[in-house]
Every structure is written in structure tokens, then in C-alpha cells.
Amino acid sequence: MPLPMYWNLVAGSIAGVSELLVMYPLDVAKTRLQLQTTTTGPDAYTSIGDVFRKIVRQEGPRALYRGILPPILVEAPKRAIKFSANDAYKRAFQEKFGIPSSTLLSIATGVSAGITEAFIVGPPELLKIKLQDKRNAGKYSGASDVVRQIVRAEGYLGLTRGLEATIWRHALWNGGYFGVIQSVRSALPEPETHQGALLKNFIAGTVGGIVGTTINTPTDVAKTRIQGAAFGETKYRSAWQSVALIAREEGPRALYKGYLPKVLRLGPGGGILLVVFDFLSGQIRKHLM
Template sequence: MRRTVLGIVPPILVEAPKRAIKFSANDGYKRLYKDKFELQESRLLNVLTGVSAGMTEALIVASPDLVKIRLQDKRNAGKYLNTTDCVQKIFREEGIMGFTKGLEATLWRHALWNGGYFGSIGVIRSTLPKPTDKQSELINNFVAGTIGGTIGTILNTPFDVVKTRVQNQVAAPFKYNWAVPALGTIMREEGGRALYKGFVPKVLRLGPGGGILLVVYEVVTGYMRKYLM
């Protein structure tokens, strides 16, 4: 229990910026690709902007994720007093580049989740009954976001497993380096099921979380368009 609480500060600090970047970057890339490359609204464009937004998001969250994982790893029990102490020791022992460990796997993780999420919610919305009022529109957004979040989680969980293993490594030689070869190593040694360790609690969090995200985004942007623009 103490290890879980100990590692809660980094994700809390980065949570709000991460969510803001997810949607703002997606909207920004969509405008960019439409203006510069004359791409039309399509499922492919939604996947492309989602992947691009996910990679942007990954640059922000990779280092806080590293600190969180080090704090929560039971093998580090007693090594770190708190978040500040963990950051200082990583810098002292591994240098500034130590905070980039697992960045490539984090890029894969967020690119796949966002690509699956933004690429699917439009399709899911189109299959749902046409909303007749604000409440039914919110319900549709929640359903679409939840299914989209579930799809994203199915796609990215193997790279989440790899990212955790890469970031948990401290002393060389490192068993896991690049994400795709690490996937092969895990499958060869432990089987394909090992790539989905922790999937159930993760999808229970990120599935409905994707629905809540979409609802909040639509409500906030609707309010801003109505009263601030």
C-alpha cells in the first residue's frame, strides 16, 4: 500500500497536462494535415492525428512514468524516500539521459492508444442512434469514448508491459532495450499471454476513462465556443 501511495505524485502532476495535450494536439494535427496536405475528414485522418497526438503526449509523460515505476517497484523498497529523492538519485546514478529510458516504448504505447481511440470514436458514433437532445448526445459520447478507450487499450497493452520492464532496469547489461525486440523476447520466454499482464484492471480504468474524457472534452469545448469565442 505504501509503495502505491509513494508513486502517486508523478502521475497526479502530469495528469491534467497529459489530458489537455491529448485533445489539443489531436485537433492541432487535424488542422495541420488538412491545411498542409489537403487531407479530407476520414477514418485514416483520425488515426493519423491520433497517432501524432499520442507521440506528442508521450514526450510529456515518459519521465514522470519512469519515476512512478521506480517508486512503486517492490525491488526498490527503502531506496527512495519520496518523489524528489527518486528524481535526485536517478539523475546522480544514471545522468540526465536516465530520464529518457523507455521513451521509445512510451511513444509506441501512446501512439497506439490514441490512434485506436481517435480512429474509432467517429465510426462508433455513426453506428449509435442519432441523439435527440443533449443528454442522449452525452450518452453517445460516453459509449463511443468507452469503446474507443477499450480498443486503444487492447492495442497498446503489450507496449505498456515492455515500457515497464525497460524502465525498471537499472544496472547494465540491460535485457530489454528497443520495444519490438523486447516483445519478441517476452513472447519467446513467457508466451503471448505475458504481454497482457494487468490488462483487466487497465481496461476497466481506461475504457470508461476514455468515455469520461470525451464527454468532458465535448462539454468544455462546447461551453468555450458558446461563451468565450
């Protein structure tokens, strides 16, 4: 039985914040690696471990959580939309087009939910990137100061910088994530215990997170470059223009900068997210509905 929107909000929020708090330093490492255009020089990062060492040594351990406030504030609507919109699109596609439950349906609903989700997370992602960027250390006093400076320099439309690339990123990730979850769940044997069900969900969510991350990393690199650009800079303008430019200037491998910390976060993170969400959903259905 689908959960009402408000219970999706509760379960999705707790699941999302749990994943975020555990995995956020990997997101900071991913952003730092995606923003750098060269791996030479004393300040360049060469690996995840090198990112962590240099951040802690040069900026202090708290910098590993720099920029976390905007993602936390948007986590509730983001996760509620991810799961409730996926359920809503699934029902709508089945009723309107008669599509049976299948991997194709899961991909279609995931892509649709991802597009919806992107409109919520676009501006907070911009604030997060600005705060995570080492070049901006000391430039902003916090998320609200980022907003003020963006609006002063570019107007309110400046808060939508990178939205198109964010839409591509979330559409591709959610399509891969929910599509693979359906396939993996079908392939795995039915669990006989509650612990087995949790393990099955963790495996499905982890594999889904890895596939979604592999598919969407080029557009994520493009989004990071667009949102990390200085005010008035127009080198990176759109998702696929940026993808082509990065591949031409830095080589195709540059489209997967930050892939390892990203997949380490969103692979197991996708498993954590699904396990916590399904567990809470089950408890809500059992005790509160």
C-alpha cells in the first residue's frame, strides 16, 4: 500500500539525513576532484585520501562537512519526492498507458521522479558547490551569504545556474537506480527472514546506486563546473556543451573525475537509503496506519 505524502516525507527525510551524515565527506572530496582541471602542482589532489589529508591539514576537519546545511534543509522534500513521485508516476503510467510492472516502467518512473526532484535540489546544490570549493574559502560566511552575493551579482535567476545539468543528473541517476533495483530484486531469491529482506534491499540499493552513479557522472561533472564557475564566467553553459568541452580539453577520462568518492558514497549510500526507507515505511504501515 503506497504511503501518503506526509509519511513519505517523514520516512524519506530520516533515510536521507542518515545517508547524508554518514557519507557527506565523500561528497566534498568528489566536488574538489571535479573542480580541478589539472593534477599537477602542490595543491592538486591525486586521490580521495589525498583530498582528505590536505583538507584536514590545510583547512581543519570541519571543512569535511563544509556546505552541509543546504543539503540537510532540502533533504526532506528531496527524499519525499524521490520515493512518493516515483510511486505516483508508476500509478499514473500504469493507469494511463497500461504498462505492467517491469524494468522499463521502473526506469520511466525513475527518470520522471528525477526530473521533478531536480527542481527542488538545484539551488541548494549551487550553494553547496560554492561552499565546498576551496577557492571560496573565507569568501562566504554561510549559505545565506552565498544567496546574497549571487543575487547581487546575477539577480535571482543566478540561483538557477546549473539547473538544466541538475535535471540531466537526477533523471539519469534515478532512472538507473530504480530500474536496477527492480531487476536485482527480481533476480535475488525471496528472503526467509526480516534480516534477509534488509540484506536484499541493501544489495539492490547498492547496485542501483553504483549503476546510477556510473550513468550520470559526466553530467554531474558538468553540473559542478557550471555551478562552480565565477560570477560572469560562461565557459561552461549547459550539460552537454560542458561534457563535450571537458572531453576535448582534458580528455574523456576527465568526465569521471570524482567517480570513486561519488560511487563509494552513492553505492552503499543508495543501499542505506533504501534499507532505512523501507524499514521506516514498514513500521509506519504496521503501527501508524
